[in-house]
Amino acid sequence: MAPRKTGLTRVARKKHFKRKGTSQPVLEVGEGSNANPEGEITQPEPPKKRGRGPGKIQKSTEVVEDRPIIWPVGDCEFTCEKDPNKITAAITRLALNNMPGPFRSYNSFDDKTKNNIEFLFLKKFRYHEREDPKHCRDVFEAIAAKRYSAEMYEARDYCFKRWERNIEAWKKFQPHWCLDHPHWHALCDIFFTEDFEKVSLTNKDNRTKSGLLVANHCGSASSHQHFGKLKKLNNGKDPSMGELYLHTHSRRQDGKSPVVAQIASSVIPGGVETNENTDVNGLKDPSTEEPTTLVPDYDIHSLHFTNSEARKLYEKSAGHDG
Incomplete structure (x- = not known):
């Protein structure tokens, strides 16, 4: 007796039709704006962002002799033989990049953070051997405190002129120097508190008592x-x-x-x-x-x-x- 057939059936194999080969002709030189001298098409470069981004600062180096020698000239300034403006730029960037939290002032930083910032700074520069390291540290912190507050003011002023009191728009904007976005969110909340606005208004009245906005035209330069x-x-x-x-x-x-x-x-x-x-x-x-x-x-x-x-x-x- 022949074996009984089951209900299983073999699935028919699907037929795959091979497409006819179509090769895109290579553009000859001059036929398109994206063609290079070899005749191949290159991808266009993405559009460049407008506006001034973060400036370049002095690079760190492990070779002590390669670090520029600096010395204080006053209580709030360093100088050196070449490009003294890079000193202030480096202090400003390091202070802002390494903020331990949403602090309005550099003086609120803990000592450990301040020591680390100076340590990173001395990877880029070195104090003159005849200068008192303690005095140099005082000058360093005076510059950091001044520039930190100035950058905070400029960020607030920019946001207010562009979005007025729209705090959500403020929070979406993140300054290039703020590496931790939650810190900027918390700073925006502080900027909109009643106590901060009272202090800010008082300081503004003191600055503009004479009817003008600035005390000098020095800017960040000394x-x-x-x-x-x-x-x-x-x-x-x-x-x-x-x-x-x-x-x-x-x-x-x-x-x-x-x-x-x-x-x-x-x-x-x-x-x-x-x-x-x-x-x-x-x-x-x-x-x-x-x-x-x-x-x-x-x-x-x-x-x-x-x-x-x-x-x-x-x-x-x-x-x-x-």
Whole structure:
């Protein structure tokens, strides 16, 4: 007797149809904007982001001799032989990147965090061997506290001008220096508390009591750095203290420094005019004598000082009647 058939049936194999080969022709050179000299198509580069991103700071190095030597010039500034502005930039970035929590002030950091920040800083620079390390540490912390507060203010001011009191929009925005987003969220909550807004309003009233927003035009650069800038523009001639004061505390109607404008308008032998962006040291005729820059009295009545006290102080020191 033949075996009984079961209900199982063999599944029919599906047929796969092979597509006809289609090869995309390679564009020849000049046929498309994405074709390279070999004729192959390259992917277009993504659009570049607009705006100024985080600036470059001094790199760390394990070789002590490669670290620039710095020394303090005052209670809130370091300098060095080349690019002293990198010192402040490094301190600012390290203080902000290593915030241990949502602190409004650098002075609220614990000692362990401060020690670590200075340790990271000394991987980039080194104090002069003749300087007192304790004094250098005090200067370091003074710079860190000042720049930390300034960056906080700039971030708040940016958010308020763009989104006013929309706290959710504030929280979506994260400054490039804040590596921990929850810290920024907590800072935004602090910025919108009633106590903080009262203190902020009081400080703003004190700053704008004279009717103007700034006490000077130094920005993040120190007076020492502005002194070097004016000296370089003026062919190595030291500016007077009065000129330095005018440069940092007044502006012309067009918004320019009266001292920089005066140097730019002066003519040196050969008919070359000096300006803020031109290196004239290589253009002087060595056969001629060192030119002397005649700086006339500035018309202070046409200048815009940062406040009335700044004007009075200059008038008193310069002997003007006002």
